[in-house]
Amino acid sequence: MSTHSTIAIVGAGEAGTAAALALRERGWEESVVLIGNESSLPYERPPLSKAVLVDETRPGPKTIVTSERLSELKIDYRHGCEVVSIDRTASMVILSNGAKIGYHRLLLATGARPRDLNVPIAEGSRVATLRSYEDATRLRELIGQGCEMAVIGGGFIGLEVAASSILRGASVIVFEAGSRILSRAVPVGIAELIRAKHERSGVRIETTAVVERIELCEGRSCVVLAGGQRHLADLVIVGVGATPNVELAQAAGLAVDNGIALDEMLATSDPRVFAAGDCCSFPHRLYGKRIRLEAWRNAQRQGVIAAANMVGEDRPYDDLPWFWSDQYDETLQMVGLCCGGEIPVVRSLGPRGQLLFSLVDGGRLVAACGFGSLGAVAKEIRVAETIIRRELKVEAEALANPALNLKQLL
Amino acid sequence: MTKQAEWVAACAADALRPEEVRRLDHGGRTFVIVRSPEGDYFAMDGHCSHEKVHLADGIVDGGIIECPKHFGTFDYRTGESRALPACVDLQSYEVKIENGIVMVKV
Ligand SMILES: Cc1cc2nc3c(=O)[nH]c(=O)nc-3n(C[C@H](O)[C@H](O)[C@H](O)COP(=O)(O)OP(=O)(O)OC[C@H]3O[C@@H](n4cnc5c(N)ncnc54)[C@H](O)[C@@H]3O)c2cc1C
Numbered sequence: 342m343s344t345h346s347t348i349a350i351v352g353a354g355e356a357g358t359a360a361a362l363a364l365r366e367r368g369w370e371e372s373v374v375l376i377g378n379e380s381s382l383p384y385e386r387p388p389l390s391k392a393v394l395v396d397e398t399r400p401g402p403k404t405i406v407t408s409e410r411l412s413e414l415k416i417d418y419r420h421g422c423e424v425v426s427i428d429r430t431a432s433m434v435i436l437s438n439g440a441k442i443g444y445h446r447l448l449l450a451t452g453a454r455p456r457d458l459n460v461p462i463a464e465g466s467r468v469a470t471l472r473s474y475e476d477a478t479r480l481r482e483l484i485g486q487g488c489e490m491a492v493i494g495g496g497f498i499g500l501e502v503a504a505s506s507i508l509r510g511a512s513v514i515v516f517e518a519g520s521r522i523l524s525r526a527v528p529v530g531i532a533e534l535i536r537a538k539h540e541r542s543g544v545r546i547e548t549t550a551v552v553e554r555i556e557l558c559e560g561r562s563c564v565v566l567a568g569g570q571r572h573l574a575d576l577v578i579v580g581v582g583a584t585p586n587v588e589l590a591q592a593a594g595l596a597v598d599n600g601i602a603l604d605e606m607l608a609t610s611d612p613r614v615f616a617a618g619d620c621c622s623f624p625h626r627l628y629g630k631r632i633r634l635e636a637w638r639n640a641q642r643q644g645v646i647a648a649a650n651m652v653g654e655d656r657p658y659d660d661l662p663w664f665w666s667d668q669y670d671e672t673l674q675m676v677g678l679c680c681g682g683e684i685p686v687v688r689s690l691g692p693r694g695q696l697l698f699s700l701v702d703g704g705r706l707v708a709a710c711g712f713g714s715l716g717a718v719a720k721e722i723r724v725a726e727t728i729i730r731r732e733l734k735v736e737a738e739a740l741a742n743p744a745l746n747l748k749q750l751l
Numbered sequence: 752m753t754k755q756a757e758w759v760a761a762c763a764a765d766a767l768r769p770e771e772v773r774r775l776d777h778g779g780r781t782f783v784i785v786r787s788p789e790g791d792y793f794a795m796d797g798h799c800s801h802e803k804v805h806l807a808d809g810i811v812d813g814g815i816i817e818c819p820k821h822f823g824t825f826d827y828r829t830g831e832s833r834a835l836p837a838c839v840d841l842q843s844y845e846v847k848i849e850n851g852i853v854m855v856k857v
Contacts, residue, residue, distance in 0.1 A: 359835060362835070386834070405835070405838075406838065407838075635819075637824065638821075641835060641836075657817075665820070665821075672820075687789075715804065715805075715808060715819060715820060716805065716808040716819070718818065719808055719809070719819030720810065720819065721807065722799070723810055723819070
């Protein structure tokens with residue numbers, strides 16, 4: 342064993358924290374230092390666009406671990422500390438306060454940040470993004486009754502903020518540059534259901550609406566579209582995707598390819614440095630290509646696998662992409678990945694929702710997506726996950742037939 | 752003030768197959784009953800301790816019940832949390848079979 346027997350983790354989000362806990366579970370007894378630039382205990386982000394905006398009394402951050410548990414496990418949590426550089430020759434990370442921490446293995450779990458809209462934004466206009474608990478509490482104060490909001494981007498975060506704001510009595514218009522909402526991740530059939538749900542709830546959705554700039558008009562923000570159309574709002578929320586935080590890795594000379602580039606063991610181009618979560622890209626055995634996910638379960642499970650591999654296990658990461666989103670009282674779950682050209686097969690769950698399966702030629706299931714009540718959707722998606730993982734061939738007719746229990750296809 | 756515990760009828764004992772779960776709502780609370788492969792019955796709180804989600808909609812396998820929403824898991828025999836994001840144990844309750852009915856002391 343090296344003289345530096347510390348495992349250092351940069352970023353105390355979902356992935357970094359899961360890794361720290363997993364190191365202890367796997368019997369790593371030497372030091373674990375978890376370094377995060379936020380001040381609170383590690384917390385979950387998904388509630389930020391949901392409960393934190395909607396609940397009657399403001400919820401605190403939903404912490405992943407208690408401080409008692411951290412000290413019990415002797416995880417040295419350095420909160421409010423920014424890592425400013427990595428010295429790979431000396432095997433240490435350098436913090437903004439000048440402190441240096443040596444490492445035997447290093448995990449980069451730096452997450453992602455809201456992508457810039459990249460259009461001129463007038464000074465003084467009220468434009469917000471959402472990533473941290475602080476962002477969410479600020480937003481929460483602004484979205485009350487009568488607030489006129491414009492959401493730029495018809496992706497998950499934009500739409501969840503739209504739903505939450507409507508529930509709080511705001512009025513909301515969504516501008517999506519593409520020809521439909523959720524075009525990056527969700528098959529068109531399900532995206533249509535979600536759109537209908539929003540429109541019934543009072544959200545206006547404008548597609549092929551390319552925002553050109555945001556101006557300030559008499560104290561309000563004015564969203565100007567490519568066609569010249571202008572829309573006044575009290576508040577503009579930008580939700581146009583996320584940019585992985587790769588700068589630290591890049592400056593240290595690690596390979597970057599749409600995220601910190603990893604192998605299937607989640608090691609970077611330096612075998613002593615690993616990464617996990619929203620900041621990384623990795624090859625996936627089932628999809629034959631490098632992917633980057635912005636998803637909670639992936640961050641957590643990559644944290645666990647990276648931890649295992651840092652202590653000498655040899656476990657390729659091959660968990661399936663899985664995502665959920667809450668829209669009003671309904672939920673969306675997706676498993677697997679569509680790469681284009683799949684055949685969609687719809688199964689109706691009646692008033693409880695709908696499932697959409699994506700098959701490739703030859704009848705292999707590669708992805709499944711469901712929208713509706715959690716009780717109706719979750720079990721089916723769970724079975725679909727097993728079908729996808731086992732690379733089973735299934736008949737489209739069987740998938741479409743609501744009378745047939747999916748489990749019979751296993 | 753804590754209410755005195757009472758025995759509540761959940762379902763017929765043979766209505767549950769091994770590792771099948773049943774939801775029981777009573778007095779504004781919710782519980783789950785699971786039958787183990789050995790034929791014993793167990794009861795615990797019905798909402799996941801991570802978020803208020805009905806565990807009865809989840810999958811039961813190998814002594815474990817999994818939350819359908821975020822995959823937190825619990826030992827259904829004891830209510831102990833086993834996997835993140837669940838990190839708080841659930842309360843378990845005494846169970847008896849009376850006249851072929853699963854009774855839970857809640
Ligand atoms: C509003 C919102 C809603 C979401 N909803 C869902 C959902 O419904 N379903 C779903 O599947 N996913 C959802 N996600 C995505 C999910 O939260 C992320 O995928 C997950 O948080 C990624 O975890 P991570 O650990 O990779 O990154 P993060 O959770 O972002 O953690 C990274 C941490 O590292 C810190 N950091 C970065 N650089 C440094 C440095 N140099 N030094 C120290 N610290 C540093 C960051 O500040 C941050 O605290 C949502 C995300 C957001 C923002």
